[in-house]
Amino acid sequence: ETTLRVASWLPPTHPQNAVVWPTWSKWVEEATEGRVKVAIEYGMGHPKTMFELVEDGVVDASFSYHGYVPGRFKLTQAVEQPLLGTSAEAASVAHWRIHNKYFAKAQEHDGLEVIGLFTHGPGQIHMAKPVSSLGDLKGKKIRLGGGVQGEIGHRMGVTAVGAPAPKVYEMMQQGVIDGVFIPMGEQKSLRLKEVAKNVVALPGGMYLGSFAMFMNPDFLADLDAKDREAIMSVSGEKLSAMAGKAWDAGDAAGLEAAKEAGVNITMVKDGDALSKEFVELTKGMDEAFLKSVADRGVDAKAALTELREVARNYK
Amino acid sequence: MALSAWITAHYEEKGPVAWLAFFLELIAAFTLFFLMALTCADVFGRYFLDNAVDGTTELTEMGIAILVFAELPVVTWRGGHVVVDILDKMLGNTLIKVLGLLAAFLMSTSLYFLAVRIYELAARSHRRGEVTEYLQMPVGYIVEYIAVMSWVTAGAMITYGVYRLLTTSRD
Amino acid sequence: MITALTGFAILLLIIVVVRVPIAFAMGLVGFFGFAYLQGLGFDNFMDFRWNGALSMASKRVIDTAQEYSLSVIPLFILMGNFVTKSGLSQELYAASNAFLGHRKGGLAMATVVACGGFSAICGSSLATSATMAKVAMPPMRKYGYSDSLATATIAAGGSLGILIPPSVILVIYGLLTETSIRELFAAGFIPGLLGILLYLLAVRYVVWRNPASGPCGDKLTWPERFKALSGVWGVLTLFIIVMGGIYLGIFTPTEAAGIGAGGAFFIALARKSLSWASLFDILTDTGRTTTMLFGVVIGALIFSNFINRAGLPADLLAFVQGLEVSPMVVILVILGVYIVLGMVFESLSMLLLTVPIFFPLVQSLGFDLVWFGIVVVVVTEISLITPPVGMNVFVLSAVLRDVKASTIFKGVTPFWCADIIRLILVTLIPAISLFLPELLYRN
């Protein structure tokens, strides 16, 4: 019997640890007829470090947010671009397929066996005070996580404040920041419902966030061929879709919690003034993305087009 | 000349080691003062100029690493790390020196080998083009610096640190 | 469980008997323990895949040295050092001394009060002890106080630095548990005052048992006392800037450290107590303390990777849960574990090791995490003065080169008992810690 150690860094109650890893662990145990057992380990360090901890065999598997390692992961930003307008589940499946068809050869995940790719739910605007247009955000102090949301914030003219996600609650409460761009699920898991009483939800959100789940290649190589195949058979697209779905469910729970807490939620519809404003704001971001990955030697333009097609036609 | 005299008077080390200590501590001092000024400027900018200093977090992170590893050789060769001395009364002076040599050997070797790995990680980071979020600074430079300073610490400890250990009597 | 406990035993052996610095000892035991759990043995020493354990340790070094939230450590210490340099700590001491110095053990009591005052601007217990050692030790020696009472008072009083806000340890607890840092700061206030009160009683007890250990000082007249009191405004201003800024949401507690240091720098400038040389001294002194602390944190993190992998936290948790007793008894068991761990661990490493293990359990039992934070900090304070590894005691024996750690540990017992009493009170009466946060933020 082999133990597969998964390092995790979100709280144990987060959907990734409460749903995604336990479900996959059940799949792995079933597929390998109990020969491989999955154990979750906490407290191994900063999320950005997970890539290297897995590569060097400190743990056997983990997951991380690509945006934590700028420069290394650029192609993964394709799925984060604005106006995709789908659920995390659909985006995750498209993310996985496009990665394998177009991006894998660029070797951004060098040293790792990627077992799944997914995105968090659509990022929305969470503010202490109400806003009625994107213009109202100019000069506001907003916590930004970087990557595509950094670019959006820059275009809006906000004053960017950098901080890790778990600090957002306190900074909102104190008024150090006026708002944050983050998925709806954080209304519940980061308790934003108490401090960010005004949410503007754009149709399909402003951006997505790209994550990978990965394993150590040596660990896989040391397994029996049939166990290796069994693990891979319950990973890939199947795992990606399941993860995206779990994060979607987290967002739904967040929305529910926000409504219960009396948060003022503006559901912007396609064609509303705010929505038009956002489309105008993000003009040219595709081109900027394509330019930033020009050195990667892949057909990013075709990939981006196909990614949107796959995601939007999912199910 | 005034500086040279001040360093001689100010540092317990002698000759070139005193200059090395001064140089390293000067880097640390500058960095720490910069960290303080940076935080104040960031808060001030946020309230009065509607603009926080971009990349404050990144600069702060780099600053701490520079500060800590500039001081590491000096702290280490002076025996400034926390040591449990509850058995000192029972152990003889000679034994304490022998144990000190053993500790010096352990510290130097472990730092040496760790730094080899750290240097490899820096090279890997460079190869993959990892940069910081706002300032787009290559991440590998700071990691290389950490490796180099660990080697400096290991080297200084096994030479000057041991010399100091053997020649200084415990007060 | 056996592997982890063996690791603990080896660690103790090499820090106590072999005298390897704690930072390196923890790192080495953590490294080899981790490698052992990855399959290292005597037979495969040469062809073992070392990269796993080496990368684990390397990443801890690289990441910790660049951890944003740890910037509070150098900056709060820097604030304390500027304050010391501008003579504020002397004035605090003088003011306390003016009121208490003429009593039996009065200088020691003044030290406790001044430590409390200094804690209110300094984020670190080590800095508090180091500072008060320089300020309070000479007068106590002059008046014939025994070294053991004098130093134990400073070591114990210094431990207040991590409870009375601002506090580096509370910041780290807040980060680990995602609890509001300003609520934690507010919650630490009354237990801190309680600590001062109980330490005063401990001093009274020592001089009652042995009057020669703390003779009386000179008695000052009332005008002299008020004059001494007027010197305390500097500390007060800085405290208001730092805490007021946090309470009003002008800056985060992390930023408060930088603002506090900047404010202290300007106070020192205004009082003309800085020269280039003394500025250099303050900065490098802070740098050296910071490096020492980072060393311990890094070592503790590498060691915690080993302990975690060996399954000790899970075993402990299963043990506590398996007792099937009331929640409060679980808390008492956890506190017992802390007191035992406190013997071998320094406060920050103990916090880093244990809080992630215990707080989910405490939360699931329905306890308030702000209250638990204060309880943990009080028990951590105890570890600062508990042998064989009591950081405050070590810092003190480093500052006062001619006093052995064993002398200080000897004198510390009554203060240790006072701490245990306070721990019991804070644990059984949550209102002691929760009154202020409720009043200020939860309505």
Ligand code: NA
């Ligand atoms: Na304090």
Ligand code: NA
């Ligand atoms: Na201790």
